[in-house]
Amino acid sequence: MAYHIHKTPGLILNITPSGESNIFLIAFTRELGLIKATAQGARLVKSKLRYGIQKYEISQLSFVYGKYTWRLTNAVPEYSTYYDSKENGMVTKIISNTCSLLQRLLVGEEKNAELFDLVINGFTFLKNKALSEKDLKHFEFLFILRILYNLGYVSGSGGLEILALGSIWNKKVIQDISDYRQEAVVAINRAILESQL
Numbered sequence: 001m002a003y004h005i006h007k008t009p010g011l012i013l014n015i016t017p018s019g020e021s022n023i024f025l026i027a028f029t030r031e032l033g034l035i036k037a038t039a040q041g042a043r044l045v046k047s048k049l050r051y052g053i054q055k056y057e058i059s060q061l062s063f064v065y066g067k068y069t070w071r072l073t074n075a076v077p078e079y080s081t082y083y084d085s086k087e088n089g090m091v092t093k094i095i096s097n098t099c100s101l102l103q104r105l106l107v108g109e110e111k112n113a114e115l116f117d118l119v120i121n122g123f124t125f126l127k128n129k130a131l132s133e134k135d136l137k138h139f140e141f142l143f144i145l146r147i148l149y150n151l152g153y154v155s156g157s158g159g160l161e162i163l164a165l166g167s168i169w170n171k172k173v174i175q176d177i178s179d180y181r182q183e184a185v186v187a188i189n190r191a192i193l194e195s196q197l
Contacts, residue, residue: 003064005073008032010061011081011119012053013099017043025053025072026103027061030116034106037063037070052077056095058120081123090133091126094140098122101144105151105195115150118167122146125169135174141184142177153191160184 008031018024023042027035042049052059052075062074085091098119106112122143131139142163148154149164160180166173177184 003066006032006063006065008061008063009078009116009120010035010059011099011102011116011123012055012057012059013103015053015055021047023050023053028102028106028116028119029061030113031111032063033108033110033112034103035063035070035109037072039072039075042072049075051075054080054083056081056099058123079127081127085127090136094126094136094143095123097140098143098147101147105147105153112150114167115147118146118150121167121169129171131171131174135171138174138177138181139169141181141188142174144188145177145184148188148191153195154187160187 008029010027010029012025012027014026016024018038021041021043023039025037025039027037029035039049039053041047042053044050049072052061053072054077057080058078060074060076060078061072063070064073065071081095085095102119122139126139145154145160145164146166149161154164155161159176160183163173163177163180
């Protein structure tokens with residue numbers, strides 16, 4: 001029986017060893033949503049898969065759906081958000097927190113290309129910009145707010161909503177969130193409480 005190969009960009013949210021040489025992975029993909037899959041033999045030294053499925057890696061992924069589960073057949077790394085930013089502990093913490101949040105919020109295989117692009121663009125901005133500690137704190141607030149807004153956990157009006165539904169990343173937008181910091185904190189906390197995370 002021939003299997004259809006699904007190719008999509010993806011962000012590796014988590015990896016767990018499975019058996020002697022396999023890896024169980026959770027990836028947020030652009031075309032398939034949240035995918036839980038097995039990468040057979042990925043822990044072997046000779047495996048080509050292992051380079052593209054490091055935690056927080058952005059890769060071009062190929063999956064097939066077997067009898068009961070997804071199986072990863074190929075992974076071509078594009079860039080590692082973790083290794084590109086490991087010099088800055090605050091940036092790696094933002095990446096880690098964001099991936100953990102996505103893993104808890106996303107349910108099943110539901111395509112959300114807009115959210116995927118938002119996350120990747122945010123990580124790319126972090127990678128390419130040298131931001132102060134204050135700017136990084138504002139960035140994280142805005143990033144979480146935009147993710148929650150995209151998923152329908154946050155609603156609002158006025159300036160906060162304009163910032164939440166935006167997709168552009170620059171220093172001005174990040175600094176603008178400081179005017180709505182208190183409102184953003186309340187909205188984020190309410191969303192997390194209501195979602196029972």
